[in-house]
Amino acid sequence: SNEDLLSIWGYDAEDIFAVGFNGTVLHYDGLVWTIESVSSTVPLTSVHGLPYQGARDPREPLTPPLFAVGWGGTVVKRDHASRTWIDAAPSSTITEDLFGVRVGADDNAIAVGDMGRIMVWDGIRWTHIRFRVPGEFTGSLIEPKVSLKGVWTDDGDRYFITGAGGAAYVSNNGYQSFQSIDTLEPDPLRGIWGPNAG
Numbered sequence: 042s043n044e045d046l047l048s049i050w051g052y053d054a055e056d057i058f059a060v061g062f063n064g065t066v067l068h069y070d071g072l073v074w075t076i077e078s079v080s081s082t083v084p085l086t087s088v089h090g091l092p093y094q095g096a097r098d099p100r101e102p103l104t105p106p107l108f109a110v111g112w113g114g115t116v117v118k119r120d121h122a123s124r125t126w127i128d129a130a131p132s133s134t135i136t137e138d139l140f141g142v143r144v145g146a147d148d149n150a151i152a153v154g155d156m157g158r159i160m161v162w163d164g165i166r167w168t169h170i171r172f173r174v175p176g177e178f179t180g181s182l183i184e185p186k187v188s189l190k191g192v193w194t195d196d197g198d199r200y201f202i203t204g205a206g207g208a209a210y211v212s213n214n215g216y217q218s219f220q221s222i223d224t225l226e227p228d229p230l231r232g233i234w235g236p237n238a239g
Contacts, residue, residue: 048087052105058119060085060109066119066126077119079126085111087152090119091144108162110139110152116160116167130167135160140190141232145197149215153189153202161216174210174219191232199238203230 044065051057055071064082067074079085090107107119109126114135117126139154148164157172172189173182191203200212202219207226210219224230 047084048109050088050090052090052093058088058090058107058109060088060111064111066109068124077124077126079117080128081111081115081117081126083112083115085109085115085117086138086140087111087142089142089144089150091147106144106147106150106162108142108144108150108152110142110154112138114139114154114158114160116142116152129162130160133160133167133169135169140188141192141202143192143194143200145194145200145215149197151192151194151200151202151212151216153192153204155188157185157187157189159189159216170216172219174221177221188229191230193233193235195235195237201233201235201238203233205229209233 044062046059046061049059057069059067062084064079066077066079068077088109091105109117114133116130118129119126135158137155137158139152142152144150150162152160159170159172160167161170173184176183187204187208189202189204192200194200202210207224207230209222209224211222212219
């Protein structure tokens with residue numbers, strides 16, 4: 042592929058995915074990279090799946106959820122049997138670009154993007170939720186219209202989100218509520234990762 046790649050993630054050293062412009066998805070099997078079929082041609086900006094817990098039997102079919110997100114509110118899911126990527130949010134009306142996705146559990150994932158857009162997955166479908174945090178002075182809920190770029194969790198209970206202007210947030214109880222985190226950083230924070238929630 043001649044397309045720019047924007048994100049990479051893998052289940053293990055023999056099962057890695059990279060996504061990028063023009064709906065590009067590449068898969069590495071430990072020996073070679075191959076192009077996979079995708080239902081969208083928009084740039085894909087982030088890819089993530091649910092890691093295996095413990096050792097995996099290579100004879101068993103691959104089943105953990107694996108998603109990629111991109112421009113125009115695109116969310117695609119890998120069908121492991123056919124090795125194709127299909128629209129995972131066909132009824133969504135979100136048109137803002139999505140920049141980060143993280144799967145926290147079998148029934149729990151978040152995608153974040155422009156204008157404070159957050160989409161969540163409940164194990165069956167992706168839906169849009171209102172992103173609201175307590176205001177700094179009044180404590181009343183406000184809806185930040187900031188561009189959200191990165192998202193990370195280690196257990197699906199608390200999601201950490203970063204964005205433009207040094208913005209950072211943490212969720213509680215999955216995605217039931219959010220609060221701001223003061224980073225003292227004015228520049229965009231495009232990604233986030235940690236070994237644990239501490």
